[in-house]
């Protein structure tokens with residue numbers, strides 16, 4: 001890709017990068033007020049390295065953070081941004097207060113992370129978030145804004161997509177879409193609601209958008225349509241009655 005910091009740019013001022021290890025994607029959107037980071041990566045050290053790379057490349061700090069969902073590989077780096085404006089789907093603060101930090105650390109350890117380090121990162125996840133119930137437009141300064149769209153429970157208890165209007169529009173999908181493998185449906189997924197969440201995602205982005213999956217290469221609307229159909233079949237939704 002030619003960029004030593006590992007970022008590529010699916011649209012002007014809109015960046016994304018796949019991380020080593022769990023291959024989760026993080027995104028960045030540049031505005032006059034700084035950089036909006038989409039997902040925080042799996043640890044504070046990974047997150048700090050991301051912020052360093054963005055500052056070198058863009059000359060601007062991370063001033064805002066949005067989480068597409070609260071799985072460890074996307075969220076455990078959040079403690080690296082205590083002063084950023086932070087956005088997440090509704091319910092995150094309550095779930096953190098109910099003990100989600102321990103579950104995040106345990107999940108990270110199950111996937112090969114060091115438990116003590118993951119527990120420290122989990123304790124550092126900020127308690128306060130601006131929670132998105134439906135949609136929220138966030139200005140990043142100048143002409144740049146993004147739309148945060150809460151899509152409810154599907155891949156996780158709270159999935160949030162980020163639309164960056166422009167030419168082309170870019171949609172950060174979180175793990176509602178995966179390109180590098182089958183979408184992962186864990187114990188906390190709501191499979192019956194997943195296809196409808198993808199319908200909303202497609203309505204938000206439209207046919208010309210570039211869709212950035214939580215894992216894998218950037219895809220188009222046709223890929224998302226096909227994944228929606230595959231998920232509906234996999235979960236037995238909309239199948240003809242016997």
Ligand SMILES: [Zn+2]
Nearest residue numbers: 069071156175
């Ligand atoms: Zn996930």
